[in-house]
Structure formats: C-alpha cells, structure tokens
Amino acid sequence: MLNFCSIGGVHAYPxxxxxxxxxxxxxxxxxxxxxxxxxxxxxxxxxxxVYLLISIPFGLVATxxxxxxxxxxAVVLSAWLNMVGSxxxxxxxxxxxSLGSQSYWYLFIGQCFCALGQPLIIFSPTKLAALWFPDxxxxxxxxxxxxxxxxxxxxxxxxSPALAxxxxxxxxxxxxxxxxxxxxxxxxxxxxxxxxxxxxxxASATNSNSQPFFTGLxxxxxxxxxxxxxxxxxxxxxxxxxxxxxxxxxLCEKGYSNTSRFRHxxxxxxxxxxxxxxxxxxxxxxxxxxxxxxxxxxxxxxSTGLIFVASQIEGVILMILLQALTVHVSEDPFSTCTLDxxxxxxxxxxxLVLAGLCSGMACFYVIFFHTDYKRLRAETISAxxxxxxxxxxxxxxxx
Numbered sequence: 001m002l003n004f005c006s007i008g009g010v011h012a013y014p015x016x017x018x019x020x021x022x023x024x025x026x027x028x029x030x031x032x033x034x035x036x037x038x039x040x041x042x043x044x045x046x047x048x049x050v051y052l053l054i055s056i057p058f059g060l061v062a063t064x065x066x067x068x069x070x071x072x073x074a075v076v077l078s079a080w081l082n083m084v085g086s087x088x089x090x091x092x093x094x095x096x097x098s099l100g101s102q103s104y105w106y107l108f109i110g111q112c113f114c115a116l117g118q119p120l121i122i123f124s125p126t127k128l129a130a131l132w133f134p135d136x137x138x139x140x141x142x143x144x145x146x147x148x149x150x151x152x153x154x155x156x157x158x159x160s161p162a163l164a165x166x167x168x169x170x171x172x173x174x175x176x177x178x179x180x181x182x183x184x185x186x187x188x189x190x191x192x193x194x195x196x197x198x199x200x201x202x203a204s205a206t207n208s209n210s211q212p213f214f215t216g217l218x219x220x221x222x223x224x225x226x227x228x229x230x231x232x233x234x235x236x237x238x239x240x241x242x243x244x245x246x247x248x249x250x251l252c253e254k255g256y257s258n259t260s261r262f263r264h265x266x267x268x269x270x271x272x273x274x275x276x277x278x279x280x281x282x283x284x285x286x287x288x289x290x291x292x293x294x295x296x297x298x299x300x301x302x303s304t305g306l307i308f309v310a311s312q313i314e315g316v317i318l319m320i321l322l323q324a325l326t327v328h329v330s331e332d333p334f335s336t337c338t339l340d341x342x343x344x345x346x347x348x349x350x351x352l353v354l355a356g357l358c359s360g361m362a363c364f365y366v367i368f369f370h371t372d373y374k375r376l377r378a379e380t381i382s383a384x385x386x387x388x389x390x391x392x393x394x395x396x397x398x399x
Contacts, residue, residue: 026044318357
C-alpha cells in the first residue's frame with residue numbers, strides 16, 4: 001500500500017494538476033479568447049507556446065534545484081509561481097488596470113510566471129518515487145504522480161468550454177482557475193515539511209551517489225540509449241503538447257464546436273481521442289523510470305528533466321511548423337471558428353505531418369533502443385553485499 005499522505009504527496013499532487021490546468025486554459029477556447037481580447041489566433045497560441053520556450057532554459061535550472069536543493073523547495077517554489085501567475089492573469093479583465101493591448105500582456109506575463117513553475121513540478125515524480133518509496137513501489141508512485149499530467153489536461157479541456165461558452169465569460173473562467181492554484185500553494189507551503197524521509201526506503205536512496213549536476217549532464221550527452229529515449233519520448237511529449245494546444249483550432253475548421261455540432265460523429269471522435277491518450281500516456285511513467293534506469297547514477301531530476309527540455313524544444317518546432325503548413329480557405333460552410341477575417345484554416349497537411357512523425361519516431365525507438373537497468377543492478381549488488389556482511393558477522397564466534 002502506497003504511503004502517499006505521509007510524504008506530503010497529497011499536497012504536491014494538486015500542484016501538478018493545477019500547473020497543467022493553467023497551461024491549457026485558453027487552448028480549448030482559443031477563438032473566444034481571441035475575440036474577447038481583440039487579438040489573433042496566432043497571438044493566443046503564444047499563451048501556450050510560452051510554456052515551451054521558458055521550459056527550455058529554465059528546465060536546466062529546475063533539474064539543478066531538484067538534485068541539489070531538494071524536492072520540497074522545488075514543489076513549494078513551483079506552487080508560489082503558479083499562484084502568482086494565475087492572479088496576474090486576472091488583471092487582464094480588470095477595466096481600471098487594463099487598457100487596450102495591456103490586457104493581453106497581463107495574460108502573457110501571468111503565463112510566464114506559471115511557465116517558470118512548470119518544470120519544477122513536472123520533473124519531480126521520479127525524484128519523489130526514488131526518495132520516498134521502496135523499489136517495488138517506485139513505478140506505481142511515479143505513475144500516480146505522472147497521471148496528474150493527463151488529468152490536468154482533461155480538466156482544462158472540459159472546464160474551459162463549460163466556463164466560457166462565449167467571450168464575455170472569460171473573466172469568470174480566469175477567476176475559477178485561480179482558486180485551485182491558491183489552494184495548491186497553501187497545501188504545498190503548509191503541508192510539505194521534509195525533503196527526504198527519516199528512513200531511506202531503498203538501497204539507492206540509502207547510498208545516494210548521484211553525480212554532480214554538470215558531470216551528470218556530460219554523462220547523459222554521452223549515453224546513446226538515453227539520447228535515443230530523449231529524442232523519441234521527448235518527441236512524443238512535444239507532439240502531444242502541440243496537439244493539445246492546437247486541437248480546438250483543428251476541429252473547429254471541420255465543423256466541430258465545444259458542444260460537438262456533428263453529434264453523429266462525436267462517438268468516433270471520442271474513441272479516437274481516447275485511444276490516442278491511452279497509448280500515449282501508458283508509456284509516460286514507464287519512460288520516466290526507464291530514463292533513470294539507463295542513466296544511473298545521474299540524479300533523477302537531471303535525467304528526467306533533460307528529456308522534458310528536449311520535448312519542449314521539439315514542441316516549439318512542431319507548433320511553428322504546423323501553423324506554417326496551414327492553408328487559408330476562403331469559404332468553408334462547415335467551419336465553426338468565430339474568427340473568419342482571412343477565412344478558415346485548413347489543417348489537413350499539418351495533421352498528416354504529425355501522424356507521420358509519430359509513426360516514424362515509434363519505429364525508430366523500437367528498433368534502436370536497448371539498455372541495461374543500471375539502478376536495479378546497483379541495488380541488487382548492494383543488497384547482496386549487505387547480506388554477505390550480515391552472514392559473515394553471524395558466523396564469527398563469540399570470544
């Protein structure tokens with residue numbers, strides 16, 4: 001039975017979910033947001049893309065904080081940045097503070113604060129599992145923490161359209177999203193007291209010999225299996241990030257709104273999306289554990305963090321590429337997009353390119369990725385040594 005409450009995991013989990021809610025606040029209602037703030041869809045997309053851009057440089061800082069300063073500091077700092085960002089975003093709808101283009105900049109700055117907090121919490125599940133759980137519970141603990149990612153995405157995609165069916169409801173949406181961010185900050189600050197347990201739960205936690213930060217980075221860049229994992233799995237995260245941010249714009253051109261106008265196709269759409277998420281996120285916690293196993297004794301924060309940095313780079317490239325591949329359609333009777341000044345956007349080619357990249361990376365990973373489980377092997381050797389020492393001590397006769 002996982003002892004999740006005793007480590008403050010119950011307080012860290014809302015931070016994970018809240019971070020991902022704020023990231024995708026505007027993506028499911030991109031056209032409504034653009035109409036309310038009088039900006040283009042490309043400008044709205046920057047509210048999601050800024051997460052990727054900030055995570056690239058700050059991701060390296062986050063890995064250092066996790067492996068050098070500690071898990072508690074990372075979670076609490078992330079929660080505070082998340083709260084400050086969510087409150088700053090609300091300034092955009094206060095008429096006496098925001099005038100003209102200033103409204104958008106409050107949104108953008110708020111998203112920047114939230115984006116600074118994202119790497120600190122997103123990189124933490126493997127560190128949490130390694131420090132607080134024995135080896136037979138690590139994968140489960142990592143899975144529970146990692147599943148906050150799809151949960152946050154699910155809540156955002158359900159909540160935003162429900163809260164903002166029209167542009168005039170954007171202020172209400174921003175206010176409601178600030179509530180879990182403030183709550184998570186209070187829980188993290190008051191509920192998480194220690195960065196490590198009083199008794200190490202495993203041999204690797206007992207004999208923690210993680211490499212220094214920069215030494216670990218050099219080791220990772222020379223580790224062929226890790227590079228393959230970072231490129232392929234990081235690419236998968238980048239594709240999912242890109243797809244999640246652009247999904248509403250892709251579907252509205254095909255006649256779908258946030259209430260599914262083509263109801264006879266809603267079931268097929270739901271099944272397809274569910275399969276995409278099921279197979280996409282099933283590998284998520286496993287790949288995080290695999291990153292630690294193939295890179296040991298590099299710190300868990302560094303090994304998983306670098307994969308996310310790679311995923312953000314690939315995600316930025318994909319978002320720019322896919323938007324560049326769209327084509328304006330002068331007349332489209334099926335489009336439900338509210339912004340039609342230049343005509344609807346045809347996303348057929350970008351979606352085909354995305355599907356081709358997914359298939360290519362999956363095949364490349366299956367063919368070329370091979371590795372040993374270095375951490376498990378080190379723990380087995382350590383356990384055997386301890387057992388041998390105990391046996392030798394027992395066999396020595398008393399004088």
